[in-house]
Structure formats: structure tokens, C-alpha cells
Amino acid sequence: GAGVSQSPSNKVTEKGKDVELRCDPISGHTALYWYRQSLGQGLEFLIYFQGNSAPDKSGLPSDRFSAERTGGSVSTLTIQRTQQEDSAVYLCASSFARGSGTDTQYFGPGTRLTVL
């Protein structure tokens, strides 16, 4: 079946512009996660959606970052007033979220964001 899809695959923007990154999870997966991976860095958790529960936003680095998940499926990560330090690969993952932290997360191909 189809995996997690993300768009765009690459995004180049100018400092100060807003960007929107999209994630379409695996059909049937109720949990959706955003991570980012900066050059030479590990994956950093950003935000987590589970069903209709309030999202876990504990990883968002600043209030310039926000995310929505509409209809329990597609999610959009928005970065306002982008800065050069926002340059990274933004990865989306999804899982069935059976609970107890045993869920296997499957990653999409990522969006490479470059802020000039």
C-alpha cells in the first residue's frame, strides 16, 4: 500500500517568508508525527497528533512553528517568518497508535527546506 507522502520534496525560500509543508499519512494510521533533521544532527521531535486529542506540541522550537491536522488525516506544518536556522529536512511519520509507546512509526520521504 501507499506509504507516508510529503510535499514538496524540496523548498527554497527567502528569510522572513512563510512556508507550508504537507504530510499525508498511511491510510488508517491515527497518529501523525513531525520531526526535523538538521545537517549533522539527529532527528528532533516537533509535534504529535493522536486522533481527536489535543496535539503534543512540546517539541516546537518557537511560536513561529505551528501545525494542523484536518479530518484526522492530512497535516500541514507552517513555519512563519523563516530563519536560516530553520533549514533542515522535515520528516513526517505515522503509526496506528495502539498505545503504550509500542507503535511503529513509518517515515515519509521528507521535505528539504532551505532558507536563504
Next chain:
Amino acid sequence: QKEVEQNSGPLSVPEGAIASLNCTYSDRGSQSFFWYRQYSGKSPELIMFIYSNGDKEDGRFTAQLNKASQYVSLLIRDSQPSDSATYLCAVNNPAAGNKLTFGGGTRVLVKP
């Protein structure tokens, strides 16, 4: 101290040998442990997970977990050049939700 620590490598291994990767974690509440493989320019793909102390084998891969020592490892037997990649260790503490905390990864190079 990072929450999840891995030797960055590169770990150079001859083809056919065993590659041994280590990961330590600081959160004693961690209950689930995952190994992901990431090829350059690609997204992480799950190799295996382990929840209980001891060994878990899946093909050429064996994960080992010791919660008392806060240590998880991955062995790759009969290493192949196609195993050359960065291996990411990830842990989950259910009390903190389903998010994963990743180590920085170990780069493995399998030389023919």
C-alpha cells in the same frame, strides 16, 4: 548529556563480519526501543524494535536490551556493502506519549 547517545562512527567493517552498534539512554522510564536505518539522502526505515530485556533476532539483525544498564545494541551479522548506512537508535517513554527520542546515529561502512 544527551538523552540517547550513540558513537557517531564511522564504524568500518569488512564484508562478512559482524557490525556491533551501541546505544545508551538516560530516561529510566523508557520502555520501547527501535533501530532505524537511514541511507544518505533518504528517510529512516525501521529495522527492528525490542521491548523486553534480552536478545531479539530478525534475519541478520539481533537487538539486545539491558534496561538495568540502560543499554541497547544492534548486531549485524554477515555484513554486506548494502548495509552501509547510518543506524539510528530511538527510545520511547510511554509516560511522555508516543514520540521517539533519537540518538545522533552511527555511520557504518562495510568494505568489500
